[in-house]
Amino acid sequence: MSGNRLKGELKALEGDNAVAEAMRQINPDVVAAYPITPQTEIVMTFSEFVANGLVDTEFLAVESEHAALSACIGAALAGARALTATCGPGLALMWEMLWIASSWRLPIIMNVVNRAFSSPLNILCSHDDAMGSRDAGWIQLYAESQQEAYDNTLQAVRIAEHPDILLPVMCCLDGFVLGHTLEPVEVLPDEVVKEWAGTYNPCYSLLDIDHPVTYGAADFTDYYFEHKRPQWEAMERAPKVILDIGEEFGKVTGRYYHLVDSYRLDDADVAVVVLGATSGAVRVAVDRLRKNGIKAGMLKLRCFRPFPAQQVVQALQGKKAVAILERVAFFGAEASPVFLEVATAFYLRGVSTKLINYTYGLGGRDTVPGQICGVFQDLIDITQTGKTEPIFRYLGLRDF
Amino acid sequence: MAKDELIEIRWHGRGGQGVVTAAKLLAETAMKEGKYFQALPEYGPERMGAPIRAYTRISSQPIVPHCLVTEPNIVVVIDPTLAKIIDVTEGIAKGGMILINSPLSPAELRSILNYAGEKVGTVDATKVALNTLKRNFPNVPMLGALLKATGVVNKTNLIYIIKYKMGATMSREVVEANIQAFEQGYNECQID
Structure with a gap:
C-alpha cells in the first residue's frame, strides 16, 4: 500500500x-x-x-x-x-x-x-x-x-x-x-x-x-x-x-482493484469461485478450514464482462478441484454462466481441473460459512474419488 | 472490547416499532467509537405489525461476512408478543443473553422460554414507551436495557447518537422524551 x-x-x-x-x-x-x-x-x-x-x-x-x-x-x-x-x-x-x-x-x-x-x-x-x-x-x-x-x-x-x-x-x-x-x-x-x-x-x-x-x-x-x-x-x-x-x-x-481477487489461493488444493457479497462468507469458510489444515482458497470475480479468462486460468490451474458458486436460476444449459466461462477457458488452454457448479442463495436465501465449508468438503471428496457427478448441484435447497 | 472480539446481536420486533432504527443507532454508536460495524435488516414484505428481524455486528476488526447472524451473542426482543410465537432463543451463542420487553421477571421469562442460558433481562419497555413517548415505540427503552446488560458501546456515546440522529428529523421534545425512555429502560431493566 x-x-x-x-x-x-x-x-x-x-x-x-x-x-x-x-x-x-x-x-x-x-x-x-x-x-x-x-x-x-x-x-x-x-x-x-x-x-x-x-x-x-x-x-x-x-x-x-x-x-x-x-x-x-x-x-x-x-x-x-x-x-x-x-x-x-x-x-x-x-x-x-x-x-x-x-x-x-x-x-x-x-x-x-x-x-x-x-x-x-x-x-x-x-x-x-x-x-x-x-x-x-x-x-x-x-x-x-x-x-x-x-x-x-x-x-x-x-x-x-x-x-x-x-x-x-x-x-x-x-x-x-x-x-x-x-x-x-x-x-x-x-x-x-x-x-x-x-x-x-x-x-x-x-x-x-x-x-x-x-x-x-x-x-x-x-x-x-x-x-x-x-x-x-x-x-x-x-x-x-x-x-x-x-x-x-x-x-x-490505497484500495487497488483488479479483474479477479484471490484469497489464500496460491497453495490451495481446492478452491471456490464466487462473485458479489457472498465472497465474505467464503473468506470465513476458507479461514476455518485452513485452521484445520485444509488448503482451501477463493477466487472472486470482480469483472464478469469482459470475462477475464486468462486471469482465471492463471489463478486456478493446478488446483485439484474447483467449485463455481452462482446466485442464478439459469435454465436449459448444462451449468450456470460463470461455470460455462470457466470450463471454456480451461478447455481452450488444455487445463483439466475438476469443476463442479452450485446454484445458491436464490431469492435472498442466506448462505453462511458453514454451508461453504460443506462445498469445500465436497471438493475434497472429489480429489479422493475422482468423481465429479453431479456437476450441477444446489446449495441450501430444501427437500419438501 | 478485546482484540478480535466480534459481538453479534439479533433484534426481534414488529414492523413500525423501530427495530431497524435500533439496530442502526447501535451501529452508528460503534462507528463513533472507532469500531467496525454492520446493521442488517432481514427484509420480507414490509408491513406494519409483521414480525421482523434485524442484526447488528460490532467488532474491533473489519467485518468480513455479509450473511445473516445465526449464533447471536445477544438477542433483543422488542415486541412482547413474539416470545410466544417464535423461538426467540434460537441459536444463542454460548455465554450469550436474551433481553425481552416484558413486565415479567427474568426468572418467569426463563421458565416460559424454557431457557437455561446464562443471562436473561426484562424490562416493561412498552410501559416505558407509553409513559415517556406516549406512543408504542419500545425500541429506545430496549436500547437502554441493552446498555444496562452489556458494555457493547458506551452509554454516553449512544445517548449522543440518539440525540444526533433523531434530532435531525424530530422536535426537541420528542428527542428529550426518547432520552427519558432510554434512561428508564436502562434503570428498570432486571437481569438474572
Whole structure:
C-alpha cells in the first residue's frame, strides 16, 4: 500500500447510499431513473441531492425503466455524462435499450442492485438480472462490500469513457445484502472525486453541429455485421483499461482493484469461485478450514464482462478441484454462466481441473460459512474419488 | 472490547416499532467509537405489525461476512408478543443473553422460554414507551436495557447518537422524551 494514501471520511452508509454518494460526487450531467426496490434508495437519495442543490444534474423522474435508459441514451448522444440505476424487473424492462446503449458506444453508468425475477414474487437478491444481460455488450463489475460498490461506481466512469473503450458499465451490488446494510464506507473528499472523474469529452456528440453524425440508421445486409466488430474489439481492450484504472485508483486511495481477487489461493488444493457479497462468507469458510489444515482458497470475480479468462486460468490451474458458486436460476444449459466461462477457458488452454457448479442463495436465501465449508468438503471428496457427478448441484435447497 | 472480539446481536420486533432504527443507532454508536460495524435488516414484505428481524455486528476488526447472524451473542426482543410465537432463543451463542420487553421477571421469562442460558433481562419497555413517548415505540427503552446488560458501546456515546440522529428529523421534545425512555429502560431493566 502506498504510504501517502489519501484518507477519506468514514461514513455509516448502506450500499444504496454509498452509490448515491458516489453519484453526487461525480455530479453527472443527467440522471434519469425510475424507483424499484431494492434500488429505490439510490434514486431517492440522489433526488434529494438534486432538490438540495448539491449537484448540477438534470434529474429526470421518468415513467418507466425503458424510459430511464432511453433518456440516458438521448442525453449521452447529446454529449452528456449520464447515470442511472435499476434492478431485477426494472432491468428487464430496459432490455431493448441495453443493446442500443452499447452499440452506440455510450459510456452510461448503471448500478444494478441485484434482485430476483418473478415468479413467485420476490424482491430479494439473485443475480438473475445482471447475468441475464451478460451478453448485452455492457462491462459488468460486481461488488463484495459497500466500499466496493462506491469504489466501482467511481472507477466505472473512467472505464466507460476511456477512448479505447466507450462502452456502458453495469456496477452490480447484491440487493439488500449490500444495498440495505449499514457499514463503514470511506468516502473520498469531493474535490478528489471531481479531479478523478474529470470532464466527459464525447467523441461524437449530436449537439456538435460542426461535425454532424448519424446514430441509429438502418443497416441491413450491407454493414450491420461490420458495425458489430468494433464492439468486440472494445471489449477485448477493456481488461487492460480496467486494470490500469484499478491501479490508478489504488494509488489515490490505497484500495487497488483488479479483474479477479484471490484469497489464500496460491497453495490451495481446492478452491471456490464466487462473485458479489457472498465472497465474505467464503473468506470465513476458507479461514476455518485452513485452521484445520485444509488448503482451501477463493477466487472472486470482480469483472464478469469482459470475462477475464486468462486471469482465471492463471489463478486456478493446478488446483485439484474447483467449485463455481452462482446466485442464478439459469435454465436449459448444462451449468450456470460463470461455470460455462470457466470450463471454456480451461478447455481452450488444455487445463483439466475438476469443476463442479452450485446454484445458491436464490431469492435472498442466506448462505453462511458453514454451508461453504460443506462445498469445500465436497471438493475434497472429489480429489479422493475422482468423481465429479453431479456437476450441477444446489446449495441450501430444501427437500419438501 | 478485546482484540478480535466480534459481538453479534439479533433484534426481534414488529414492523413500525423501530427495530431497524435500533439496530442502526447501535451501529452508528460503534462507528463513533472507532469500531467496525454492520446493521442488517432481514427484509420480507414490509408491513406494519409483521414480525421482523434485524442484526447488528460490532467488532474491533473489519467485518468480513455479509450473511445473516445465526449464533447471536445477544438477542433483543422488542415486541412482547413474539416470545410466544417464535423461538426467540434460537441459536444463542454460548455465554450469550436474551433481553425481552416484558413486565415479567427474568426468572418467569426463563421458565416460559424454557431457557437455561446464562443471562436473561426484562424490562416493561412498552410501559416505558407509553409513559415517556406516549406512543408504542419500545425500541429506545430496549436500547437502554441493552446498555444496562452489556458494555457493547458506551452509554454516553449512544445517548449522543440518539440525540444526533433523531434530532435531525424530530422536535426537541420528542428527542428529550426518547432520552427519558432510554434512561428508564436502562434503570428498570432486571437481569438474572
